Amino acid sequence: MSGDRIEAAFRGKLGTFSLDAAFQAPMRGVTALFGPSGCGKTTLLRCIAGLQRLEGRLSVGGEIWQDGGTFLPPHRRPIGYVFQEASLFAHRSVRGNLLYGFDRAMRGRDGPPAIGFDEVCDLLGLERLIDRSPRHLSGGERQRVSLGRALLSQPRLLLMDEPLSALDAMAKQEILPYFERLHARLALPILLVSHDIAEVERLADRLVLVRGGRVEAEGWINDLLTDPRLPFAGTRGTAAVLSARVLGREAGDGLLRLDLDGQTVLVAAGAVAPGAPVRLRIAAADVSLALDRPSRSTILNVLHARILAIAEAGETEVVVGLGLGGGGGQRLQARITRRSLAALELAAGMDVFAQIKGASLAAAPGAPNLECNEGHPSCAYRPETP
The missing domain is CATH 3.40.50.300 (P-loop containing nucleotide triphosphate hydrolases)
Structure with missing residues (x-):
């Protein structure tokens, strides 16, 4: 209407x-x-x-x-x-x-x-x-x-x-x-x-x-x-802006623990109340892909995702479109070299592990509580319907 x-x-x-x-x-x-x-x-x-x-x-x-x-x-x-x-x-x-x-x-x-x-x-x-x-x-x-x-x-x-x-x-x-x-x-x-x-x-x-x-x-x-x-x-600076919810703060190092479509993400951020919705920015250049979940790595955030599409991004690189979980969750991208694409034989429909080298809150704590009418899984905000 x-x-x-x-x-x-x-x-x-x-x-x-x-x-x-x-x-x-x-x-x-x-x-x-x-x-x-x-x-x-x-x-x-x-x-x-x-x-x-x-x-x-x-x-x-x-x-x-x-x-x-x-x-x-x-x-x-x-x-x-x-x-x-x-x-x-x-x-x-x-x-x-x-x-x-x-x-x-x-x-x-x-x-x-x-x-x-x-x-x-x-x-x-x-x-x-x-x-x-x-x-x-x-x-x-x-x-x-x-x-x-x-x-x-x-x-x-x-x-x-x-x-x-x-x-x-x-x-x-x-x-x-x-x-x-x-x-x-x-x-x-x-x-x-x-x-x-x-x-x-x-x-x-x-x-x-x-x-x-x-x-x-x-x-x-x-x-x-x-x-x-x-x-x-x-563009080299392309990024995804995803909606997440605060779960709490890690006692040992103070990192903020977020729920992102049922998967956990850790970020360095100021005080945010548990349960608060936040916007999470993940640059495509900060995402690498693996066929198996890494067991020992300095990268804290590893997310299960499915490849949705692969697009050219210049002579030496491609952008891989990903859907969280089995592909139906929120979307993000990985910018990788053509050599890596060929070495791992990556293709649409494959399940991979996205290693997030850098993630940050895209807005100050207390981001607005907004959802699209269709309840689309890739909207910027997805808490309760207003």
């Missing part, structure tokens, strides 16, 4: 650029519009906001915002928009900037707000900044205030156009946990435009791959990251 999702389809020309793109997204979690610069990601976002008018259709949670003769202007669309640069009012304090959006949203509205001022300040760590001028904020702090102002406008949909691209690496690491906290605590659909795959791996549930003004693929993030038909498989 369309009430549980966003349906967007736009087509038209802007100068020499042609857009003909359609996708769907759930009414909860982060959907990333990913692709190279100039592929049409921001144009799609502006069409959804009503800032750019092209022929098409837009339905948000069952409400028609654009279709045929219907076109809601931007001011009638309940959206929050976070731009690359935090456009704050220099003459207002942080409090004044936040209340600007809040007061406008609550004007003539009955009942309490969906998200309140104190909640936003707590969510984004703005309490100590509240009386400062924007001129005295760092880049990361300014973007947190911009995000807070967008949230206080009481949006039904949050749009973020490369909100981290203007920040340096240190500022990005400072603000990312706040984005994750937002994701975990608010049942709000977020469309995130990005060309940074590491950012997408850390934040997104679903992925829409945009190329040349068209949607090349869309789906749950790990399905696309591990699809040998898509360009991710050919």
Whole structure:
């Protein structure tokens, strides 16, 4: 039913650029519009906001915002928009900037707000900044205030156009946990435009791959990251993002013990409560394969898997697609040499042991609790159905 999702389809020309793109997204979690610069990601976002008018259709949670003769202007669309640069009012304090959006949203509205001022300040760590001028904020702090102002406008949909691209690496690491906290605590659909795959791996549930003004693929993030038909498989940094659950901490060395589709994985990580869902990032280059389970090795994590597919990755290497367990579990990949492929006579359908040389949590503890409606085994999150 369309009430549980966003349906967007736009087509038209802007100068020499042609857009003909359609996708769907759930009414909860982060959907990333990913692709190279100039592929049409921001144009799609502006069409959804009503800032750019092209022929098409837009339905948000069952409400028609654009279709045929219907076109809601931007001011009638309940959206929050976070731009690359935090456009704050220099003459207002942080409090004044936040209340600007809040007061406008609550004007003539009955009942309490969906998200309140104190909640936003707590969510984004703005309490100590509240009386400062924007001129005295760092880049990361300014973007947190911009995000807070967008949230206080009481949006039904949050749009973020490369909100981290203007920040340096240190500022990005400072603000990312706040984005994750937002994701975990608010049942709000977020469309995130990005060309940074590491950012997408850390934040997104679903992925829409945009190329040349068209949607090349869309789906749950790990399905696309591990699809040998898509360009991710050919890149050296390709990785899988899997969902796991914390079992506890090892008493001897403090490693975190995770349940990954019924198999145990050990990682070095900070404090996370037992039972908490986490995102686990495993790079294809950090996975080697064996026909027999190793008995004595420095590699701690060895997972039983089945080969699903083998794709070329340059002149000397291939990417092996794997399904955990008997092949029906979550997917990951191994990047190995053609020589190793031939030596072990690896082929689709074979059972192997994947030796994980490196695994890390892809997001801060307390990752959101989200599952696809289909209960797909390769979704980024797979705890209880909301």
